[in-house]
Amino acid sequence: MDDKALTAIALDLYALPFDEFMAARTAAAKASPSSAKELMAAVKALPKPSVAAWAVNMMSVHEPAVLAQLADLGQRMRAAQASLDAGALRELSRERRTLLAAAVDTARSVAERHGRAISATIATDVEQTLRALTADEGAAAAVQSGLLVQTLSADGVDTVDLDGAVAVPGAVPPPRTAVPNTAAVPTAAAAEQNAQEQGKRTTAEPARRQPADQPRLKAVRETPRPASPSALEKAKAALAEAREAEAESARLAAERQGQSEEAEVEVAELILETRDLRARLKTAEEELDRARKQQATSAAEAKQAARAAEKAQRSAVLAQERVLRLGNTRD
Structure with a gap:
């Protein structure tokens, strides 16, 4: 099968608005040459992305500079971790928080421009995926490929699991393997x-x-060999980053708790307002019922008065005719 052809089709499909994917995939499979049955089957098998993965794909298409900036930050963080530069790692962690917040806002904007609103839960998944982008080079390549079908997550220690995360795994270049330079100082x-x-x-x-x-x-x-960080030193650096992430999570949790409390107060106020409106509505409905009854009574009385007036008019006509007859008799 032509992997390049599949990749080209996949890139077009995953760049579409979320609700158009299924129909476009069916059309792309039908448009495949009849001789390329394997390609047709591969196109049909392309999975529909989750909403969060789709939002990240939209960023790779329409805001690639944002992802590139995060990828560059990830490289600097890994370099700081490798050199056990705790000060630089703390500073870069703060920079990552700022960039992630801005990137999530960008994802919301891009998604809304392409017909899909992002909920708070989906925004959290997008943020986790972008955080994973900064964790290792493989995750960065997967996110920037525009072919994500599911979100990513990173624990700060292990390599990000990319199994089943990309629609066409062969389209994502493998991470580069660092080769030590032994030419300058031979062993x-x-x-x-x-x-x-x-x-x-x-x-x-x-x-x-x-x-x-x-x-x-x-x-x-x-001549001593260049010292490389021990496993303990690497673990300590990872622990420092994990603690930074823990502090950030605690801050976000406190912020969300504050928002929850504010929402709770707002709900209570709306409940009171709703009760007041219901009471006023009930009063208005009672007044309306009384007015309708009064209207019905008045209408009945008007009809009765009209009939009485009509009867009196007939009596007056008869009386007048009698008077005329009596007058004519005397003459």
């Missing part, structure tokens, strides 16, 4: 091997060169 074993090989090549040279070579070889052997 003792390498130096000894080089010296032995050089000795084999120079067996025919006069013995006077050996004294000059021996101090140099000894100096190379005694």
Whole structure:
């Protein structure tokens, strides 16, 4: 199967508004060449992303600079952790909080522009995914690919689990593996091997060169290897970052608690207002009922008065006719 063709189709699909994905996927599968049955099946199998993953994909398409800024921050944080620079790590953690808050706001805006509102729960999932982006290079590549189908999470210690997170895993480049530079300061074993090989090549040279070579070889052997952070030191650095995250979580929890209390007060006020409105509505309905009854009574009385007036009018006409008859008789 042509992985490039599948990737191109997937990139188009995952860049669409959320509600258009299913229909577009079906259309893309049908549009595949009849000879490419494997490609058609692969397109049909592309999973629909979660709303949070879709929002992050929208950022990769419409706001890639935001993700690039977070990815750069992640590289600086990992460098600070590797060098056990606790001060730099604290400063970068504060910078990450600021950038994450702004990035979540950007995700909300981008999603709304493309027809989908982001709830508080989804915004939390987006923030966790963007935080994972800063955790390791693999997660950064997955997030920036625009092919996420589910959100990511990071614990600050282990590598972010990307299993099933990307629609086309082959489209995401693997993380680079750091290769130590041993050319500048060779290890003792390498130096000894080089010296032995050089000795084999120079067996025919006069013995006077050996004294000059021996101090140099000894100096190379005694050159200390660059110290790398121990597992304990790495764990301490990870612990410092975890504590920073814990403090941030506590701050967010306190902030959410404050918002919850404010909402609780607002709900109580609205309940009282609702009760007042219901009481006023009940009074108005009672007054309306009385007015309708009064209207019905008045209408009945008006009809009765009209009938009485009509009867009196007929009586008056009859009386007048009688008077006229009596007058004519006398004449």
